[in-house]
Amino acid sequence: MRWISLIGFTLLVLFIEFLGHKMTFVSVGDWYLTLNKPEWTPPSWLFGPVWTILYLAIAISGWLIWVKIKPSAIRRRAFYIYGAQLVANLLWSYFFFFLKSPLLGLIDIIVLVVLITINTVLFGKLYKPAGILLIPYLIWTLYALSLNLAIWELNR
Secondary structure (H helix, E strand, O other): HHHHHHHHHHHHHHHHHHHHHHHHHHHHHOOHHOOOOOOOOOOOHHHHHHHHHHHHHHHHHHHHHHHHOOOHHHHHHHHHHHHHHHHHHHHHHHHHHHOOOHHHHHHHHHHHHHHHHHHHHHHHOHHHHHHHHHHHHHHHHHHHHHHHHHHHHHHO
């Protein structure tokens, strides 16, 4: 049963990644290329592998809480935040790439960073390894926030 739940968590986050990729693909090959970007923008090929690794860490983190922590109010709250940050993550691709709006993307990614921070703290309180697994996600998203901010500033 534990492995089935791990597969479930993995499929959930990879589905979110797939949907985000579909929305990103709409404009990454044309509109995104026309944007002014800061010098420290990583190459486009890097985003896919990094996000796949991060999504796997997100899945494992959620799974660890699912199997290690008995149902409780704090676990339920942590999973609400977990779900909310997945939705906010997906919405970023929708706002930034599908709607071609760095401003809406920026607003969303600020909310996303807050949700990831809360999720990391809650998971860390429940089961430290689960919280630690979210730290690279938080760091990368903070970097993405700074990149989004720079793109918005350079293109308004």
